[in-house]
Amino acid sequence: MTPTFNCQDEVDRSEGLAAAQTALSSKQCVVIPTDTVYGIAADAFSPQAVATLLAAKGRSRKMPPPVLIPRPQTMDGLAVDISADARLLADTFWPGGLTLIFHAQPSLTWDLGETKGTVALRMPDDRIALDLLALTGPLAVSSANRTGRPAAQTAAEAFAQLGESVEVYLEAGEREAGSVPSTIVDCTSTPLRVVREGALSLERLREAVPGIVGLGEELPQQAPEDAPAEPRSEAEDDDESAPQSREGTVGA
Numbered sequence: 001m002t003p004t005f006n007c008q009d010e011v012d013r014s015e016g017l018a019a020a021q022t023a024l025s026s027k028q029c030v031v032i033p034t035d036t037v038y039g040i041a042a043d044a045f046s047p048q049a050v051a052t053l054l055a056a057k058g059r060s061r062k063m064p065p066p067v068l069i070p071r072p073q074t075m076d077g078l079a080v081d082i083s084a085d086a087r088l089l090a091d092t093f094w095p096g097g098l099t100l101i102f103h104a105q106p107s108l109t110w111d112l113g114e115t116k117g118t119v120a121l122r123m124p125d126d127r128i129a130l131d132l133l134a135l136t137g138p139l140a141v142s143s144a145n146r147t148g149r150p151a152a153q154t155a156a157e158a159f160a161q162l163g164e165s166v167e168v169y170l171e172a173g174e175r176e177a178g179s180v181p182s183t184i185v186d187c188t189s190t191p192l193r194v195v196r197e198g199a200l201s202l203e204r205l206r207e208a209v210p211g212i213v214g215l216g217e218e219l220p221q222q223a224p225e226d227a228p229a230e231p232r233s234e235a236e237d238d239d240e241s242a243p244q245s246r247e248g249t250v251g252a
Contacts, residue, residue: 004155004169007033007128017128020168021135028167029053031144031158032132034068035125036097036181036199037151038158039141039252040166041068041132047111050140054113056165058147064113065142066099066120066252070133075121078138080105085209086187092208095125097182097199112140122182124252128172143181143252151252153179181252185212 005016020030020041027049029042040056042049044067053065069075072090075082079102086100104119112119124130133139143151144158144166152158155171184196185205193213194202202214 007172023167030168033172034252038144040144041139041141044138044140061113064115065140068141094123099182099184101186
């Protein structure tokens with residue numbers, strides 16, 4: 001039977017983190033709490049583990065998961081072309097409910113799905129998640145639910161949907177009522193663009209980066225003098241979350 005550890009108990013928490021680390025190193029999936037909703041996690045550098053995560057959710061490779069990291073400095077090992085505005089967002093809102101999409105480091109030998117060379121990164125504001133990330137390194141994490149169903153607010157809700165496709169469940173109590181997934185910002189072009197509104201509002205983001213473009217907003221392209229400006233096309237939303245570089249989706 002798949003074990004569930006009560007991380008509100010110190011002894012169970014320690015045992016749960018050790019069990020989760022062992023499962024992840026064996027290319028299995030685990031369910032963990034985050035500061036938004038519960039997530040299903042896998043070793044980001046194991047294509048087998050990521051494939052198991054996608055299968056557990058009933059999700060295709062066209063919907064790659066984001067990657068949770070233990071500290072902002074990890075960003076530089078996973079992404080390239082990180083702008084000053086993107087760093088400012090990370091410095092201001094991490095740890096927290098903000099996912100940033102970047103061009104992935106081309107030297108990395110991972111396979112998150114059809115990302116078109118991008119990676120979505122987030123540092124969660126949850127002690128258990130951060131403690132696990134400190135043990136394991138970056139983890140591919142998506143919301144702990146079957147695709148098209150509500151995101152789990154407890155590990156028990158996650159088990160009801162994912163069952164024994166997950167090796168270990170870490171229970172840390174119900175997430176706050178009304179918890180929503182992270183806000184997602186595409187940092188692969190200028191200006192930065194919100195592609196999913198979630199835990200952080202556009203107004204809060206603009207306190208740090210005033211020029212960020214909101215969901216559904218359009219900017220005119222540069223055009224010769226006296227010529228009409230043409231609007232930039234906006235990213236398309238997915239049924240469960242928002243696009244990772246216009247195609248794949250991200251979760252918790």
